[in-house]
Amino acid sequence: MESGRVLSRRIAARARVPADTVESSGEKPRVVVPDKADDVKLVERIAGGDADALGELYDRYGRLAFGVLYRMLPRPEAAEEVAQDAFHSIWRQARSYRAERGSVRTWLLAICRNAAIDWRRTRGKRLEREVTIEAAAELLSDAKVDERVVDRLRAEHVRAVVGRLPREQREVLALAFWGGYSQSEIAARTNTPLGTVKSRVRLALNKLRESLEDER
Amino acid sequence: MSQERHPTEDLPAYALGALDKDERDVIALHIETCETCARDVAQFEEALFEAAAVGAVNVDPPADLRTRIVLRHRGARVPSATSWGERVIEFLRAPVPAAIPIALAILLVVAFGVVGASRQQADTYARALAGVADGRVVALAPTGANPDARAAVVIPTQGSAYLIVRLPAPPAGKAWEAWVLKPGTPGPVAVPAGTSERGDVFTLSLSAPLGAGDGVAITLEPASGSAQPTTQPVLAVAKT
Numbered sequence: 500m501e502s503g504r505v506l507s508r509r510i511a512a513r514a515r516v517p518a519d520t521v522e523s524s525g526e527k528p529r530v531v532v533p534d535k536a537d538d539v540k541l542v543e544r545i546a547g548g549d550a551d552a553l554g555e556l557y558d559r560y561g562r563l564a565f566g567v568l569y570r571m572l573p574r575p576e577a578a579e580e581v582a583q584d585a586f587h588s589i590w591r592q593a594r595s596y597r598a599e600r601g602s603v604r605t606w607l608l609a610i611c612r613n614a615a616i617d618w619r620r621t622r623g624k625r626l627e628r629e630v631t632i633e634a635a636a637e638l639l640s641d642a643k644v645d646e647r648v649v650d651r652l653r654a655e656h657v658r659a660v661v662g663r664l665p666r667e668q669r670e671v672l673a674l675a676f677w678g679g680y681s682q683s684e685i686a687a688r689t690n691t692p693l694g695t696v697k698s699r700v701r702l703a704l705n706k707l708r709e710s711l712e713d714e715r
Numbered sequence: 716m717s718q719e720r721h722p723t724e725d726l727p728a729y730a731l732g733a734l735d736k737d738e739r740d741v742i743a744l745h746i747e748t749c750e751t752c753a754r755d756v757a758q759f760e761e762a763l764f765e766a767a768a769v770g771a772v773n774v775d776p777p778a779d780l781r782t783r784i785v786l787r788h789r790g791a792r793v794p795s796a797t798s799w800g801e802r803v804i805e806f807l808r809a810p811v812p813a814a815i816p817i818a819l820a821i822l823l824v825v826a827f828g829v830v831g832a833s834r835q836q837a838d839t840y841a842r843a844l845a846g847v848a849d850g851r852v853v854a855l856a857p858t859g860a861n862p863d864a865r866a867a868v869v870i871p872t873q874g875s876a877y878l879i880v881r882l883p884a885p886p887a888g889k890a891w892e893a894w895v896l897k898p899g900t901p902g903p904v905a906v907p908a909g910t911s912e913r914g915d916v917f918t919l920s921l922s923a924p925l926g927a928g929d930g931v932a933i934t935l936e937p938a939s940g941s942a943q944p945t946t947q948p949v950l951a952v953a954k955t
Contacts (some may be wrong), residue, residue, distance in 0.1 A: 562776060653765075700728045708762040
């Protein structure tokens with residue numbers, strides 16, 4: 500199994516910019532602190548047909564969305580194609596967004612994740628559809644976070660919470676999220692009983708929710 | 716709501732996207748109407764995507780991606796599918812067989828049967844249609860979410876209209892509910908027309924009057940019934 504450090508080096512090498520670009524660029528990082536009410540207003544404007552509001556939403560979350568897609572998909576071109584599709588879905592679905600069912604950021608990232616899964620299943624070349632177990636084995640990488648999209652202190656807290664999960668639980672989360680594997684596929688590929696995989700998913704996500712919610 | 720069975724144990728896997736399609740569909744239908752489970756899923760997703768943000772690759776998107784996204788939508792129309800009625804209209808824009816002769820309906824049913832659910836179910840459904848002595852049969856179109864679903868409205872020359880339906884048994888606490896869609900603005904007005912907690916092949920009498928040109932839809936609702944549809948239709952036809 501690949502260690503988190505090796506994996507993060509590989510991810511950073513795959514990226515077209517080094518992981519420390521933000522610090523070395525000389526620009527003062529601008530931390531995006533999501534303003535939920537403001538986000539909702541943006542989505543309302545999108546629902547009203549305002550394409551500039553879609554651009555503003557992209558300014559807030561486009562970089563994060565692209566970073567998620569970049570890790571989920573095999574090629575930068577695929578991430579680019581899926582990002583466009585995902586923002587088109589956001590345009591189409593803006594009227595059905597329900598604030599009481601989650602933040603705009605989570606809604607947007609869920610749309611991106613679903614678009615990536617759809618791409619892998621339908622448009623990816625056969626070999627590209629498969630993310631190896633090793634490549635998807637860690638939920639987090641230990642590369643520096645981009646402070647334009649994630650607050651550094653909050654990221655450290657997330658790392659600590661995830662780090663406290665048993666390795667097996669982190670692994671099932673990562674395989675499902677980054678690799679797009681279902682519980683039954685994970686069970687088959689890791690030669691683990693399905694019931695064990697299910698209970699790891701349950702325990703991991705309950706712990707994650709409990710720990711991150713406490714300080715949100 | 717308290718009498719319903721909540722799929723609590725599967726909600727984390729649902730939020731993670733780690734369920735197989737059949738399991739996912741059942742939960743998706745459930746959370747359409749269950750605020751408790753929907754809230755749980757939202758909380759799991761918030762935590763999961765917060766972790767994913769820390770795991771995302773730190774990379775610059777192409778410089779012109781924003782421009783392409785904005786230009787693609789400038790001046791474009793936002794789909795107006797907000798209310799249930801409007802969503803039904805959106806759904807019904809897909810090619811839908813309107814009224815078809817009974818014989819053709821039977822042929823279609825048999826042809827679909829070998830692809831979808833068991834042949835026995837398809838045969839039962841076909842026999843039920845073949846048993847219609849007189850009147851008109853109008854097929855409902857299945858949505859993508861449940862492509863094996865089948866239903867037809869039977870409008871006899873005498874007596875009330877009814878449905879012949881082929882659907883799996885609804886989840887515990889849920890029922891299939893039929894609606895007569897009366898023309899309205901901006902979308903059709905849905906009038907409740909009967910529920911069934913059965914599965915396989917069954918008939919469902921329409922308790923609401925079916926006028927010329929009315930539509931019919933079937934949705935999954937709480938077993939206690941709904942005043943208005945709360946989920947996307949599994950089967951529908953724009954006009955009978």
